[in-house]
Amino acid sequence: MVGRARRLVVDGGLVAASLDAPGHGGRPRTAHDEHEIDAMQRAMEAGEPVGPIFVRDNGALAEQAVPEWRTMLDALLRLPEVGGPVGYFGINMGTAIGVPLLVAEPRIRAAVLGQFWPDTLVPLARRITVPIEFDLQWGDEHIDRHSGLELFDAFASTEKTLHTNAGRHKELPRFEADSAVRFFVRHLRATA
Template sequence: MHVTSEQRLDDGVVERAFLLGEIPGTLWTPGSAPAPLVLMAHNNGLPKADPRLVARARYTAARGYAVATIDAAGCGDRPRSAAAEQARADLRRAMRAGEPTEEILESLVGPLVENAVPEWRTTLDALLELPEICGPVGYSGGWAALGIRLAVAEPRIAAAGLFAGGYVPRAQREEARQVTIPLLFLLQWDDEGNPRQRALDLFDAFGSEEKTLHANPGGHTGTPWFELEDGCRFLDRHLK
């Protein structure tokens, strides 16, 4: 892991940009060490510099966690694939025309998940070698499909907070039955891009004995700020 920049922020959190081979990422660590690790991903691979992700990461780090995120292949500054760019163009066209989008989303999000999981696991290996980071490990983020796949593939993840705001491919909807770790699932009741019943069906499918659903009125980006505090309390119960 090669650290490319480092700065101490006003809240005492240290922010470091890093490269792990071709994988760019950011790590936020609190003043206390060692700290449990939280992997934080934004919806369907949106850039690690997205302001909402950065705000959540900094808040969580200030609560005593090491928080890490990476750019998925084809996202942020990473090269785009022709297939993914065509799928995005097809998605925009279908949305403008009011046409069905599920098959296009399958062709876009499914490969994103499959390509992202090995990179997240490689990143996890490298992060857990740092003296300021310890287990157990949590996952938090709007990319629910990635969280499901990681929870199934990666035994070091002990708990997950998922946002029901992104498309979850059929493969991950089936895999949800294999997820047994504690879950906190956030749903925006009026999310214009995420059918409510599909999110409720996904919550029902999770195999976890401990799973909690928080539903709030409002659209896709209207998740109340207090849910971040509740999310940290959830992590406190399972990672500290």
């Protein structure tokens, strides 16, 4: 996250803020967090699909994180040096949090998302009309192509771009971060 934020600030001239998801980064884990982590690890070791576990767990995280993001935005946008407009950059779990956040938060004007299952997000994505840049790994061992394309297709945005790259789930190319900077400069600095 620090690397992405640095690129947005240094290369894009934007202001960036990051918020650890509940139970992640320096935030304490709950018994529920530990249970879900154990379930994911057991599924991976057994070669079973992890999607249902991630969808369930990340949905619960989003319920906690969306109000936190909105509170952070309230505080940041009161600062004269921050102002607006606002973008959102979240891949994987960041998409699980970002999609419901975009529905709840009209101040977000553009988003970079990707690499998450469509299961619970499609109905929400159909309500999102801001410009979207969406990343998808063509050889993702967890999220099959059809599922990734289903989520991308669900966004109601008239401007949405799909970036597909060869590789597995954790192999999203670094140059996609450069593309995200250009995307946000185009959509946020042009309207500032």
